Amino acid sequence: MELPRIIELPKIEDYRGNLTFVQNCDQIPFDIARVYWTYDVPGGVVRGSHAHKENESLIVAASGSFDVILSDGIREYKFSLNRSYRGLYVPVNYWRTLDNFSSGSVCMVLSSKPYSEDDYIRDYDEYLEYMRNLYGKDY
Numbered sequence: 001m002e003l004p005r006i007i008e009l010p011k012i013e014d015y016r017g018n019l020t021f022v023q024n025c026d027q028i029p030f031d032i033a034r035v036y037w038t039y040d041v042p043g044g045v046v047r048g049s050h051a052h053k054e055n056e057s058l059i060v061a062a063s064g065s066f067d068v069i070l071s072d073g074i075r076e077y078k079f080s081l082n083r084s085y086r087g088l089y090v091p092v093n094y095w096r097t098l099d100n101f102s103s104g105s106v107c108m109v110l111s112s113k114p115y116s117e118d119d120y121i122r123d124y125d126e127y128l129e130y131m132r133n134l135y136g137k138d139y
Contacts, residue, residue, distance in 0.1 A: 001135075002091040004070050004077055007058065011085040020085040022058070022110060028089065030056045030112035037062065037108040041101040048096040051121045053130075056112040058087040059098075064105025071095040073131040081107075093134070095127050 009027055012019045024031045038047055048068075059068055065082035072094055079088050080100075087110075090096060098107060113119060121127045 001072055001093060004079070004088060004090050004094060006079065007087045007089050009060075009085045009087055018085070022087070028058050028087070028110065032110050032112070033114050034111040035108065036111070037106055038098075039106045041066075041105065041107075043101070043103075045099075045101070047098040047101075047107070049122070049124075051095045051127050051130075052092055052113075052119050053121065054092055054113055054119050056092060057090040058110040059090060060084060060087040060108045060110070062106040062108040064102040065100075066098055066102065066105050066107055067100040069097045069099070073128050093131065095121075095124065 007028060009020045009022060022028060022032070041047060059081065061081035062084050065080065068079045068081060068088055068090075070077045070079070070090060081088060082102075101107075121130055
């Protein structure tokens, strides 16, 4: 499996404020098919709690901060996102959970695929079974 990683996005600094941008395949390893964002997340609420079979993502803290916990069914990775010029690349087949949202945070997600409910695995036990079927019984 490809590993998740932080991707540094361009940061153009100016006395009037900074600018960051993303272009297809220039900074990220996929073409962007969908962009969505979550905001006004109440304190203590967890978002995500799913995996994608085909969709790759770049998760950016456009404002504020939050944590992203990724699991491949064996290992767990925790990323704290709090800079709008850093994105977390999430390859396919990682279970994701987002929590610890700061007040006023905005989580922006760039996706490689249009929305399709068939691409989601929303039950963790089903996810583990899917991974065993994909990578073998010893997974």
